[in-house]
């Protein structure tokens with residue numbers, strides 16, 4: 295089968311490789327129909343995430359169609375349209391049953407598609423077939439009426455945006471939200487926050503294209519590097535991977551508020567204003583999300599017309615045009631067939 299390999303920054307290749315096969319109970323094979331670049335892929339492709347190395351099949355946000363199921367798969371059959379969770383999770387261990395599917399006890403801590411050995415070598419979504427080891431647990435049925443290309447990010451970045459605002463707005467209805475943007479997650483978070491009843495969303499970014507879109511999505515925008523502090527806001531989001539953006543979100547969190555950081559900050563330690571955080575008694579949330587638990591929530595928001603993820607998509611290209619588009623990735627690229 296054909297598989298797109300991320301050789302390294304600036305180098306991508308379609309390679310012919312052996313197709314995965316079902317070799318155990320509970321597995322399924324899925325043919326990806328639409329694949330989106332995760333904000334992490336954008337950093338990788340720009341050479342800004344060297345810790346992941348190279349030489350692996352790319353892609354982990356996808357919508358596909360089930361091609362084959364193995365013994366023991368009861369919830370899906372060939373022909374079903376599905377969102378495969380980007381992380382590998384069994385659905386039955388203690389942590390999975392508590393919704394912590396990003397920390398499944400049966401899988402290495404970072405088990406996921408599209409990052410090679412660091413993710414456990416499960417393959418990538420930019421391929422003709424993906425092997426789904428725990429199909430009944432990892433797949434979510436796509437509602438009729440939603441297009442695969444529109445929901446290609448439902449496996450990862452849309453749920454990642456949901457977790458930054460939706461639970462907090464349930465606890466604090468109508469609260470205003472601050473989002474420090476830097477990729478697609480902050481833009482999805484605008485839509486979700488407004489859909490979940492935020493009284494306003496203020497959005498900070500230095501990218502004019504994202505600012506224009508943020509404004510169209512209903513946010514009040516502020517252009518330029520993140521200020522040291524603004525607000526304060528009961529709900530803040532660092533949907534960027536910069537130290538300055540994260541510090542702005544932390545310092546702008548109101549007493550008792552919640553700041554969620556989606557960015558990856560490599561290095562042994564990262565400076566934090568712990569004294570300020572102590573004084574405000576805020577909660578700081580970071581870490582990989584648990585998208586499998588959240589995918590049904592975001593699909594329902596989209597099915598009900600409360601969010602329109604396609605508005606965040608910068609560009610849709612065909613499978614054969616994937617490489618040139620990926621070499622200069624926009625904020626949100628979707629590759630569809």
Ligand SMILES: [Zn+2]
Pocket residue numbers: 332333334335354380450451
């Ligand atoms: Zn991702």
Ligand SMILES: [Zn+2]
Pocket residue numbers: 383384385386387388389390391397398399400
């Ligand atoms: Zn598990």
